[in-house]
Amino acid sequence: MNFVTGYCRLNEDFCAVNGEVISRRDVDSEDSWFKQIYKEQEFVYPKFYKMDLLSQAGFLGAELIKRANLRVAGSYPDDEIAMIFANSSSSTDTDMRFLRSYEGNSSPSPSLFVYTLPNIVLGEIAILNKWYGENMFAILPNFEPGFYINYLNITKSGGSKAALCGWLEILEGKVDVFLFFVEENEETGTPLNAENLASLFNHKPSIN
Amino acid sequence: MSYIGAEVIISPLGDTAEENWNALAQNRSGISFVEGAGYTGEGMYLAKMLALNTTRRFKNLLIQALTKVSELIDSQIITSTRTIVIISSTKGALDTDIKDQFAGPAAALSRHFKLANQPITVSNACISGVLAINTAGKLVEAGIYEHAIVIGCDVISDFVVNGFQSLFAVSDKPCAPFDNARNGITLGEGCGAVVLSTSKDIFKETPFQLLAGASANDANHISGPSRTGEGLFRSVIKTLTSNKIDTAEIDFICAHGTATIYNDEMESIAFDRLSMSNIPLSSLKGYFGHTLGAAGLIETATSIQMMRNSELVKSLGYSEKGTSKPLNIITVNEKRRLSAVLKTASGFGGGNASLLIRSI
Amino acid sequence: MDTLKEDLKKQIIEQLNLEDITPADISDDNLLFNEEGLNLDSIDALELIVLLEKYHGIQVTNPDEGKVAFRSINSMAEYIRKRKS
The missing domain is CATH 3.40.47.10 (Thiolase/Chalcone synthase)
Incomplete structure (x- = not known):
């Protein structure tokens, strides 16, 4: 039996971990929204600035879940945490930026091009954590609990003991990100089923 | 299966x-x-x-x-x-x-x-x-x-x-996978x-068995191949052990072989670590170019054709050893019965994946 | 002060999104690709080639040439001056 033992919800206005808002966007800030969170939470990973928005969102979500649940990083061998991510618009946001880099007479930007694949965020999280486990990035029309449940089912049979799952939809200022960690730990978890996943995804934390 | x-x-x-x-x-x-x-x-x-x-x-x-x-x-x-x-x-x-x-x-x-x-x-x-x-x-x-x-x-x-x-x-x-003079991909x-x-009866021609494998991340770099072939090594080990297949049973490796200097070198290191240097190996990129998201399908389908026709085709573009570790690259077409084939792939984001096809 | 070198530092920070670094943090003889320097990687090196074209009108067709030219701010400035002379 699988349980969701930690989750992070991030949209245009707030960032919440395990249902509690930890950061709210300051619209007057000179910093981008993701950079605001990075600074507030005192992360130190200079590579963050080089990442595209998809990777920045994945970095923040994964790190915040790890902080709230120390077992995520500590209790599994380096290849037993799978990553199962999906979204609906692939890397389109970065694709458009790369396209603009070579409009007119300018040269295409290699550092933008390497982010024009949705699964790069999986690589960034794997590099940071030294995770050698299974990876999947799928494109689906909408957030679909059934996809994660089915895929968790088949990665478990392949030897993965836990999984970081994610829905990372970022396009032209729209942010709809949900990361959740799944393991077989009953004590701290919410049972993994379609209903619970949908309700965690749709839950709007109260803004005080 | x-x-x-x-x-x-x-x-x-x-x-x-x-x-x-x-x-x-x-x-x-x-x-x-x-x-x-x-x-x-x-x-x-x-x-x-x-x-x-x-x-x-x-x-x-x-x-x-x-x-x-x-x-x-x-x-x-x-x-x-x-x-x-x-x-x-x-x-x-x-x-x-x-x-x-x-x-x-x-x-x-x-x-x-x-x-x-x-x-x-x-x-x-x-x-x-x-x-x-x-x-x-x-x-x-x-x-x-x-x-x-x-x-x-x-x-x-x-x-x-x-x-x-x-x-x-x-x-x-035109790209030259694993060759000494290779200098990049051809798209x-x-x-x-x-x-x-689950059923073999739905196929009009005799099917094969898929022994599905595992993926593994290099956890090294988002666009540069691992220097140690770690992810590819781990992927193949998991694919073999989960399917209880021994290296000796593999007749042919349909490798990734993009023909960039670092990718092909990485693959040679991984196959050396896997003790697979003697297994006949080829890259099909010299025929199809690098078709990115289609490559795994086109190359697996071609591997099945090789099995159906009991023939290995040569690794086009290869003439001289160009990796630090030896590989048994196929240099002439050869008629041979193929019972089990390993297909591998590696890519940006540090991903590696492998699968096995076996004849019934 | 060598304005070319100061410009280069600003351009590198801009082109490579080194948001946590200021021009004052980069000394002229820092090894750019060294851990004690800016710790740049292979993609950054390719981005520096774009920088040379964008700001200095210099085309680099062989990335290996970049490897030598991009050792430090000093070597980059020297390379630009040589190519422009």
């Missing part, structure tokens, strides 16, 4: 697996010099389907591939509620509409064939194809679906050409498909 067959290949070498096989058996390449294709208007080598319509190529190729698949199996399977279609692609219909790379074409495919289940798209850079086949096989094994149809497709666009040129990763000659386009099923 699941059954795999009904392989389809659409490439510059032909529209069916047989046409492609005939070209390969004659060591004909789909790569040609295309005038004006480069970023500054220079000509470059591409494996381009020159006759292909310029609009909606991605969607049209998906429909063409599924039409061909339906001729190779019990056609009722296509619309069954127990069937899932999995699409493998990196950039989908980007050249038609950058903001609708996947959803529109997938929905069009679904409407055209009246599919019962919404297709899933796997977009995991160059391992997409192998990952999609493994996913399909495991969904069928787990009983979540009875049948899965996997279609891999990518088309050449200015976007992708400019990108690889900005990385200085494009070869100035290709095309489409490949296979069908996975």
